[in-house]
Amino acid sequence: MPHRGFTTGLAAAAGLAMTLTLPTAPASAASQAQPSSPDAAAARAADQAVASGLGALNRGPAEAFRRVGLIAGGGGLYYGAYERTYQGLRVVGGDAVVVADGAGNVRDTSAAETSPISVGTQAVLEAAKAVGTARAQLPTVDSVSTPEKVVLAGANPKLAYEVVVSGRTATAPSKLHVFVDAATGAILDKRDDVKTFASGRKAKPQPDAVNAAGTGNSYYVGNVSVDTTQSGSTYSMRDPGRQGISCGREGGSVYSGPDNSWGNGSGTDLETGCVDVLFSVQTEWKMLKDWLGRDGINGTGRGYPASVGLSDVNAYWDGSSTHFGHSQDNRRQATSMDVVAHEFGHGVFQFTPGGAGSGNENGGLNESTGDIFGAMTEAYANNAKDQPDYEVGEGVNLVGNGPIRYMYDPSKAGDPNCYSSSIPSTEVHAAAGPQNHWFYLLAEGSSPTNGQPKSPTCNNSSVTGIGVQKAAKIFYNGLLKKTSSWNHRAARKATLQAAIDLYPGSCAEFNATKAAWNAISVPAVSGEPTSCTPRR
Known part of the structure; x- marks a missing residue:
């Protein structure tokens, strides 16, 4: 019978780590009498x-x-993420999440499946040969990590070397994790930290630093205020309150100067591009807090640096920073709010249980998550010059064909509207289509009356939306149960439960969530909630 194992990208939370090999002893009467904070009670449970x-x-x-x-x-719940080790080695693939409430009750568990692990831990292959195999996977190599011996979980767990190769593919930057069989030297899996915006189709402030609200002249949203840092007589585009958030030139340093006025509003000016980046990620950060209760991009109060001036017609997240290029006609930086929020949305996906995962279906859900965070941030900002919509990258007009994706009708860009058995083999940006479509139907419905476009359904049903903020909460709280083998069926089950947990006094949200999944042809899953009974 399969058991479960996992690893996550939540290294930033390593301070919470504790290894468990035996059941916890019952609490003493004295310890039971001590008051416990909700998070401590949930963690203990x-x-x-x-x-x-x-x-x-x-x-x-x-x-x-x-x-x-x-x-x-939401709903007073806490989500504990766990990784597995085997004879002291890190197990890669499959992860476990335990949901508990602040009273110390376990509410649910979820895990990615792996066959039982029974492998030797002595490598036959020399580490140097694993490095050579991994290096050969990129045409341009900048650096190669020291090989780490791990267990790669799954249907047939194996002892492997994990080697991280940084460089470029033929078309984009890459930070490629290569898993080499420690016995045979065969490549078992490859996972790239770099998540690009489009497919191939055409630091802390110094001690004397203070918060200084700067004036930004952006290209996409006009004159805005951005949070910057003042140190002595110098200002910099480094956020003083959101750890890790900054913006500078690609390959260079964070922008700085003698005044606190930034950009000239031109699409070709890189400093202006950084105005758009800072304003957008600061807005996304506020949305995460106000709508979802999340503390920053990684969930523990940290963000990541950004740079503009990338020579590619694209933008990407590489696991620890964001990079923004330009439109094909070179008239605009790819720094509109939905693009910026999309790239940092990859960070949210990575720093929720299950990490970045692997495979095309998981990758499609990752790309869709970026698009959804873009739409959520636009809705939260409600900016008159970049009005909220569900078109992806319309302002950038990346390759001269308008938006690169349409959440209300993915087929307008040639992407699938509906889930099918072909999704696991579909290119990841196209595979974003079904979940994008689901989110739109949940938020706006199939026939909105607020000016948003009509949306076709795969089963010819009518879906009534519940509004973008409620949809955002349900989506995000489902995401907190993500595993490294995340797929559409798991997302369906998780969001149905999230709707019940978040809105226990109403069935409207649960019914809409279920109707939206049915409308994009994601079938029912064993063990999912089948109905909602409001609490009285």
Whole structure:
């Protein structure tokens, strides 16, 4: 019978880590009498559930779990993320999430499946040969990491070397994780940290720094205020309150100067591009807090740097920073609000349980997550010069064909509207279509009356939307149950439960969530909630 294992991208939360190999001892009477904060109670309950192998959390005798994150979601719930080790080696692939409430009750568990792990831990292949194999996967190589011996989980777990190769493919930057069989030297899997905006189709401030609200002359949203840093008589485009957020020239330093006025409003000016980037990510950060209760991009108060002036007709997230290029006609930087929020949305996906994952279906959900965060940020900003919509990159007009994706009707860009068995083999940007379509139907419905476009359904049904803010909460709280093998069926199950947890006094949200999944042909999943009964 399959058991579950996992790793996540939540390294930033490593301070919460603890390894569990035996069930937790019962609390003493004295400790039971001590008051406990909701997050501590939830963490303790989640740890005990993992230690006892509750639900899907069973493990082999040579395995242990380690908590790598605890995220507060909606409805008073907390989501604990765990990774697995095997004989001390990190297990890559499959992850576990335990949902608990602030009273210390375990509410749910989810995990990615892996066959039982029973592998030797002595490598036959020399590490240097694994490096050579990994290096050959990119035509241009800038650096190669020291090989790490890991267990690659899945249908047939194997001992492997993980080697990270940084460089470029033929068309884009790359930070490629290559998994080389430690016995045979064969490539078992490859996962790229770089997530581009479009397919191929055509630091902390110094101690004396203070917050200085700058004036930005942006290209996309006009004159705006951006949070910058003042140190002595110098100002910089570094956010003083949002750790890690800054903007500068590609390959250069953060923009700085003697005054706190930035950009000239031109599409070709890189400093102007940074105005758009800073304003957009600062707006997204506020949206994450106000709508979702999330603390920053990684969930623990941290963001990541951005740069403009990339020579590509694209933009990308590389696992720890964002990079923005320009339109094909070179008249605009690819720094509109939906593009910026999309790239940092990849960061949110990476820093929720399950990490960035791998495979085209997971990758499509990752790309869709970026698009959804773009739409959510536009809706939160409600800017008159860049009005909220569900078209992706319309302002940038990246290759001269208008938006690159249409969430209300993905087929307008040649992408699938509906889920099918072909999605796992569909290019990731195209595979974003079904979930984008689902989110639009949930937020706006199939026949909106607020000026948004009509949206076709795959089953010819009519769907009534619940509004973008409610849709955002349901989507995000579903995402907090993500595993490294995340797919559309798992997302359906997770968001249906999220609708119940977030709106226990109403069935409208649950019914709309279910109707929207049905409308894009994602079938029902074993164990999903089938109905909603309002609490009285």
